[in-house]
Amino acid sequence: NAGVMQNPRHLVRRRGQEARLRCSPMKGHSHVYWYRQLPEEGLKFMVYLQKENIIDESGMPKERFSAEFPKEGPSILRIQQVVRGDSAAYFCASSPQNIRAQPNQPQHFGDGTRLSIL
Amino acid sequence: GNSVTQMEGPVTLSEEAFLTINCTYTATGYPSLFWYVQYPGEGLQLLLKATKADDKGSNKGFEATYRKETTSFHLEKGSVQVSDSAVYFCALSGLPSGAGSYQLTFGKGTKLSVIP
Numbered sequence: 171n172a173g174v175m176q177n178p179r180h181l182v183r184r185r186g187q188e189a190r191l192r193c194s195p196m197k198g199h200s201h202v203y204w205y206r207q208l209p210e211e212g213l214k215f216m217v218y219l220q221k222e223n224i225i226d227e228s229g230m231p232k233e234r235f236s237a238e239f240p241k242e243g244p245s246i247l248r249i250q251q252v253v254r255g256d257s258a259a260y261f262c263a264s265s266p267q268n269i270r271a272q273p274n275q276p277q278h279f280g281d282g283t284r285l286s287i288l
Numbered sequence: 289g290n291s292v293t294q295m296e297g298p299v300t301l302s303e304e305a306f307l308t309i310n311c312t313y314t315a316t317g318y319p320s321l322f323w324y325v326q327y328p329g330e331g332l333q334l335l336l337k338a339t340k341a342d343d344k345g346s347n348k349g350f351e352a353t354y355r356k357e358t359t360s361f362h363l364e365k366g367s368v369q370v371s372d373s374a375v376y377f378c379a380l381s382g383l384p385s386g387a388g389s390y391q392l393t394f395g396k397g398t399k400l401s402v403i404p
Contacts (some may be wrong), residue, residue, distance in 0.1 A: 203390070212377055212394030226390070261331055276322060277392060281332040
């Protein structure tokens, strides 16, 4: 789907475990965005990262959630000590340039990771 | 803040029927507007976009016109097919200056089912 690769597609965790979600942006894209989709809801912005920098994490829960986008490798969304309410689909999107500079360019989405908490 | 309101679904239509999915928005300034489509088990795909007032976005027979006076961006298609069955999301992106401009704000989505 437009080259953004997310894995795993499905992830099952028990309460209290850690969940790691990976996102490789489209080739040539250095800007990554994470969104969460709760059942029957639209997507909600979580965090925006560039390589080695978190630009905006205003949508991230204050505790247990973290994100990184290292110089090498995929972007990682990490959820510690998962709870039932973390069950959702998590989508990653990427863009080639700073959307603040060019807000009209679309973001390209991956197929998402569906996280289920037992 | 920014918000997007879509018509409630689900919407069920017969093949070749006319489709309208209403979308209105609240935003300051001049947002860009998008329609995304999500097929079962997949991510979102950009369907069409419009970046300024009176622009018409179109793709695969779908159209939407950016109406600033009514703050609307309704999605239309003259003749739907079974393969159009999916969830459709209206979204906007913020201003070129200030915080939050890169955040897409989504509506809740409208599920469309087209029956033969």
